Amino acid sequence: MEKTRKLTVDLGERSYPILIGEGLLQAPNLFAPYIHGSQVLVVTNETIAPLYLKLVIDNLSAYQVDSVVLPDGERYKNLEILNYIFDQLLAKQHNRRTTLIALGGGVVGDMTGFAAACYQRGINFIQVPTTLLSQVDSSVGGKTAVNHPKGKNMIGAFYQPQCVIADTATLNTLDDRQLRAGLAEVIKYGLIGDADFFCWLEENIDLLLKRDSKTLAFAIHRSCENKAKVVSQDEREGGIRAILNLGHTFGHAIETAQNYSDWLHGEAIAAGMVMAAQLSHSLGWISEEDVCRTQALFECCALPVSPPALMTSDQFLELMAVDKKVTDGSIRLVLLKAIGQAVVTSDFDHKRLVELLQRN
Amino acid sequence: MEKTRKLTVDLGERSYPILIGEGLLQAPNLFAPYIHGSQVLVVTNETIAPLYLKLVIDNLSAYQVDSVVLPDGERYKNLEILNYIFDQLLAKQHNRRTTLIALGGGVVGDMTGFAAACYQRGINFIQVPTTLLSQVDSSVGGKTAVNHPKGKNMIGAFYQPQCVIADTATLNTLDDRQLRAGLAEVIKYGLIGDADFFCWLEENIDLLLKRDSKTLAFAIHRSCENKAKVVSQDEREGGIRAILNLGHTFGHAIETAQNYSDWLHGEAIAAGMVMAAQLSHSLGWISEEDVCRTQALFECCALPVSPPALMTSDQFLELMAVDKKVTDGSIRLVLLKAIGQAVVTSDFDHKRLVELLQRN
Numbered sequence: 001m002e003k004t005r006k007l008t009v010d011l012g013e014r015s016y017p018i019l020i021g022e023g024l025l026q027a028p029n030l031f032a033p034y035i036h037g038s039q040v041l042v043v044t045n046e047t048i049a050p051l052y053l054k055l056v057i058d059n060l061s062a063y064q065v066d067s068v069v070l071p072d073g074e075r076y077k078n079l080e081i082l083n084y085i086f087d088q089l090l091a092k093q094h095n096r097r098t099t100l101i102a103l104g105g106g107v108v109g110d111m112t113g114f115a116a117a118c119y120q121r122g123i124n125f126i127q128v129p130t131t132l133l134s135q136v137d138s139s140v141g142g143k144t145a146v147n148h149p150k151g152k153n154m155i156g157a158f159y160q161p162q163c164v165i166a167d168t169a170t171l172n173t174l175d176d177r178q179l180r181a182g183l184a185e186v187i188k189y190g191l192i193g194d195a196d197f198f199c200w201l202e203e204n205i206d207l208l209l210k211r212d213s214k215t216l217a218f219a220i221h222r223s224c225e226n227k228a229k230v231v232s233q234d235e236r237e238g239g240i241r242a243i244l245n246l247g248h249t250f251g252h253a254i255e256t257a258q259n260y261s262d263w264l265h266g267e268a269i270a271a272g273m274v275m276a277a278q279l280s281h282s283l284g285w286i287s288e289e290d291v292c293r294t295q296a297l298f299e300c301c302a303l304p305v306s307p308p309a310l311m312t313s314d315q316f317l318e319l320m321a322v323d324k325k326v327t328d329g330s331i332r333l334v335l336l337k338a339i340g341q342a343v344v345t346s347d348f349d350h351k352r353l354v355e356l357l358q359r360n
Numbered sequence: 361m362e363k364t365r366k367l368t369v370d371l372g373e374r375s376y377p378i379l380i381g382e383g384l385l386q387a388p389n390l391f392a393p394y395i396h397g398s399q400v401l402v403v404t405n406e407t408i409a410p411l412y413l414k415l416v417i418d419n420l421s422a423y424q425v426d427s428v429v430l431p432d433g434e435r436y437k438n439l440e441i442l443n444y445i446f447d448q449l450l451a452k453q454h455n456r457r458t459t460l461i462a463l464g465g466g467v468v469g470d471m472t473g474f475a476a477a478c479y480q481r482g483i484n485f486i487q488v489p490t491t492l493l494s495q496v497d498s499s500v501g502g503k504t505a506v507n508h509p510k511g512k513n514m515i516g517a518f519y520q521p522q523c524v525i526a527d528t529a530t531l532n533t534l535d536d537r538q539l540r541a542g543l544a545e546v547i548k549y550g551l552i553g554d555a556d557f558f559c560w561l562e563e564n565i566d567l568l569l570k571r572d573s574k575t576l577a578f579a580i581h582r583s584c585e586n587k588a589k590v591v592s593q594d595e596r597e598g599g600i601r602a603i604l605n606l607g608h609t610f611g612h613a614i615e616t617a618q619n620y621s622d623w624l625h626g627e628a629i630a631a632g633m634v635m636a637a638q639l640s641h642s643l644g645w646i647s648e649e650d651v652c653r654t655q656a657l658f659e660c661c662a663l664p665v666s667p668p669a670l671m672t673s674d675q676f677l678e679l680m681a682v683d684k685k686v687t688d689g690s691i692r693l694v695l696l697k698a699i700g701q702a703v704v705t706s707d708f709d710h711k712r713l714v715e716l717l718q719r720n
Contacts (some may be wrong), residue, residue, distance in 0.1 A: 078443075079439055079443060082439075083439060085507075086508055086515055087508075087510075087512065090508055090510035090511055090514060090682060091510070093681060093682050095682075117517065118478075118515045118516060118517060119514065119515065120516075121505065121513075121516045121518055121596075121597075122515060122517070122518065122596070143481070145481065147449055148443075148447075150450035150451070151450055153481075154446065154479065154480060155446055155478045155479065156478060156480075156695055157477065157478060157481055157482070157517065180507055236481075236482070237481075321453060322450060322453050322455075
């Protein structure tokens with residue numbers, strides 16, 4: 001087993017560690033330091049359960065362990081399925097000192113975190129992300145939520161886990177499409193605030209696509225560092241944290257239009273990031289070469305670089321109008337001043353946005 | 361109009377004022393200091409809407425005002441009905457800077473507060489309680505929740521309002537049963553920490569039942585003061601705040617057994633407080649006279665002083681086992697060391713509890 005990498009998300013009394021390493025789930029008493037009561041509920045989905053649920057449960061023999069297996073997919077991230085978690089907690093009489101373990105990708109993490117935020121007005125939880133996307137993004141930072149038919153992540157809470165445990169070995173069972181979707185978020189960190197990392201990614205993208213273990217571990221660590229730095233400054237997204245949403249306002253509109261059933265989140269935001277780069281270029285903020293480099297890196301990963309053909313500009317504008325980033329009418333977007341320098345702004349020529357949406 | 365009484369719940373950056381006064385809802389620009397964005401959604405129920413919704417909306421002409429009218433009753437305090445609020449917020453494109461106004465009793469306040477805690481991961485809200493119970497209890501302190509078929513208030517959040525506006529004139533439209541249920545919570549503050557107030561209540565209970573406006577305003581103010589003092593010390597109920605639950609572990613079991621459709625919350629906890637007093641006496645902690653005084657005061661209000669005839673001790677024990685106050689197996693209760701001195705403890709002879717439940 002390689003050395004475990006560890007970093008801390010610094011949030012005062014809500015600080016927590018992120019552990020990254022190959023084979024971590026095999027480590028004895030892995031969870032013990034982060035469990036306070038005598039009960040644990042493992043929340044996972046039907047894809048992950050056959051692969052890792054037993055491994056996790058075997059590591060929890062000192063506790064009352066129950067589990068709930070959710071259907072797999074973003075379209076099940078809603079209040080109705082969330083209630084399955086509460087049903088199980090109450091059926092098995094879990095009290096306020098119980099701990100939830102989120103074993104799975106972003107959907108499992110978001111739902112488990114939100115269930116932990118709400119059950120008995122707040123219990124502890126641990127993130128065990130098993131996809132690249134959740135290891136570098138959704139499991140870090142305390143954003144939890146479910147979707148509403150009219151908008152993604154509209155119902156949720158900021159709620160921090162006790163720890164995040166990212167076992168890179170779980171990525172070996174990830175299908176290629178999921179791996180590539182995760183790389184979209186990795187590339188995002190380069191684009192928004194880490195130009196060196198963007199260059200490193202251009203050089204190492206093939207090794208990442210081949211799942212080279214050390215290269216992946218470095219990319220995950222660097223992504224989490226980037227995210228932790230931003231989240232520490234602005235836990236509840238009052239300001240700077242919004243830069244983490246590069247490509248997301250476009251991407252969420254795509255996902256909502258598809259009812260979360262077609263493109264993966266990483267695919268939607270890849271297209272969204274290219275759109276943000278194109279808009280930044282048409283505003284004269286970045287060069288055409290920067291747009292090409294951005295697009296090329298996503299293309300290396302076989303990710304979409306333009307929105308679905310059937311989406312109209314009106315559809316985009318309507319869906320973007322309910323996005324959480326909207327403040328009293330004006331659409332705020334994350335745009336690029338350079339590769340490695342994103343800004344959150346509503347101070348741009350709205351006509352250019354409409355042109356972009358009509359062109360695509 | 362009488363002088364407006366004002367007190368502050370001191371919670372650092374989450375501090376907020378409680379305004380108490382007759383005819384407050386008629387005051388121009390009442391809400392303006394507490395609304396930050398340009399949108400407001402008033403949440404109320406079918407009983408309150410015909411009485412006060414227009415009055416509130418007329419006071420909000422400077423904003424985009426929408427409203428949602430929920431069915432009336434504790435049995436509708438669930439995730440499904442909660443979703444009506446999200447539906448309306450999204451249908452009318454409310455953004456992150458919108459403000460919810462909870463216009464109604466405890467159910468409306470609990471649901472609106474929880475909706476505010478969750479919508480877009482947290483928006484502002486204002487409590488406008490229109491029942492005595494909600495003016496002295498549920499609208500103060502930031503506990504928000506919905507029920508689950510297996511337990512009351514099991515899904516919720518600690519989430520503080522921008523302010524609480526208690527217009528005592530709204531109590532004139534309250535039916536007698538609701539008024540008396542509210543007095544149960546008022547009496548609770550005397551029992552748990554304010555012996556002088558308990559004596560004052562013994563002397564003034566007739567005036568309160570006759571809805572004497574000044575007497576009511578004093579009782580509401582004193583109750584809120586008592587509650588605010590406890591909440592300021594322990595916002596998230598890590599310790600001392602649990603004393604506010606005197607009678608509630610028994611009371612919640614009663615409400616859950618009845619599926620929230622028979623006794624009112626105040627009625628259930630009145631019986632629960634008498635049970636807590638009886639148990640305290642059988643443990644040798646308070647005198648028989650103290651039990652009699654307690655019971656007599658509830659009887660003056662025509663409130664129940666024993667549990668429903670059909671509930672068995674087994675039913676009580678099973679329902680009490682999932683109560684939020686349970687910590688790793690042992691039932692913790694709020695009991696009395698004297699009138700005006702409650703304690704939270706699991707350190708009592710469990711046999712006496714079983715005897716009490718079998719006797720009733």
